[in-house]
Amino acid sequence: MQERESIYDIEVTSLEGERQTLEQYRGKVLLIVNVASKCGFTPQYAGLEELYRSYRDRGLVVLGFPCDQFGHQEPGDAEEIRSFCSLTYQVSFPMFAKIEVNGPGTHPLYRLLKSAQKGLLGSEAIKWNFTKFLVDRGGEVVQRYAPTATPESIAKDILPLL
Template identity: 50%
Template sequence: MAISDFSLNTINGQTIPLSELSGRVLLLCNTASECGFTKQYAALERLHQRYQGEGLSVIGFPCNQFGQQEPGQPVDIQQFCQTRYGVSFLLSEKIDVNGHNAHPLWHYLTEHKPGILGSKAIKWNFTKFLISREGVIIGRYGPLTSPEALQGRIEKLLQEKSS
């Protein structure tokens, strides 16, 4: 299996095979609208606006597994993200990132890039995975790592040519 073997359903109900994003750098983040880290939506959007033309795709994955901080329906989530933070990057349908019902992509991510002390579980909202153009998981970053802190790594990956 590889990242490009997975699909996601968008918040609008469309299915997108990640193979359509092959050759792009991906920044994947589990999100929530009522979290202390929700302000990271704005930073994710800034990265999206600045680098989408160079090959970056930011994807938010709304998740209600941590403190029930994403209780809304898809239309509520999308409206909140757009009106509050101007989000124009891709949002998936609401998913689980841990447990038996975890989205297969997130199961893959956590299996292949464990967190601190080898833990595979996502600990909280706004955990981020950075993926190279070749589909290699470059890093896993907890919610305390701001999207801005990844800018240098993103720029480096964008400068590398896809093989």
């Protein structure tokens, strides 16, 4: 039987262009979100930042993955994304390079997340920006949240994992 790939082995690229694995987040509770700067849910950046600032000292890390697959709502390059997040929402949690979450170019991280926690009616497809995945300290994907789930509403699920 083949061992399942660990979330910590997956390579990602930071918004600054540095390639790394998620190994540095081992032992942390992760909230992984596909984000966009021109989406109706974009104001959730404020709630995500609030969660991060409130619980980072207890082991929570929010990871933002910009995605332009839904209505061309993340058209900018890395510098534009960084500037928007910093100036508009004072984002301090880790942000990564733009990725695809659906289709043949799906990033390996999202292949793992979607297979671990299916969406509505068993669908794996990400339906829109700001879909969220909660990962426990052991690297298990424990919950998937619809874009409409606010960061504030997710806090009740995060707290027991900290």
